[in-house]
Amino acid sequence: MNKKILIVLANYYKDISDGLLKSAMKNIPKSSYVKILRVPGVFEIPVTISKNLKKFDAFLALGCVIKGQTPHFDFISQATTNAIMDISVSQKKPVGNGIITCLNMRQAKARKSKGAEAVKAVVSILSQK
Numbered sequence: 001m002n003k004k005i006l007i008v009l010a011n012y013y014k015d016i017s018d019g020l021l022k023s024a025m026k027n028i029p030k031s032s033y034v035k036i037l038r039v040p041g042v043f044e045i046p047v048t049i050s051k052n053l054k055k056f057d058a059f060l061a062l063g064c065v066i067k068g069q070t071p072h073f074d075f076i077s078q079a080t081t082n083a084i085m086d087i088s089v090s091q092k093k094p095v096g097n098g099i100i101t102c103l104n105m106r107q108a109k110a111r112k113s114k115g116a117e118a119v120k121a122v123v124s125i126l127s128q129k
Helices: 012-024 042-051 072-091 105-110 112-127
Strands: 004-010 033-039 058-066 095-102
Touching: 004 012, 004 042, 012 058, 012 095, 012 105, 012 112, 033 042, 042 058, 042 072, 042 095, 058 072, 058 105, 058 112, 072 095, 095 105, 095 112, 105 112
Parallel strands: 004 033, 004 058, 058 095
Antiparallel strands: none
16 A cells, blocks of 8 residues: 555644654554654644645544643544544545543553554555545
């Protein structure tokens, strides 16, 4: 499979994002071309994917949102998830959602390997005829 994949990585929780990226990279087919773009937070992921739609066959959104004391967590998580789904369906291109939503840092650290699941989903869609 010789496909071009863009990984958009939110750096807000750099340690968590780096773990997500590491687990994702282990599962990307060797024949794929991969580019990584870093953005400040998960809210910037959908627009970054949108700006690069014509250049890539598939996308991977990686990042972390941790619940705080305000409803901000809910707004950011829902808006980002909806935007990613809208992009994928309207453009007919797979977007692996590897954005983890956690209640605390302990949960986030335990889920750093979830990038692998997002890649496996994208590869599965790319492999369909």
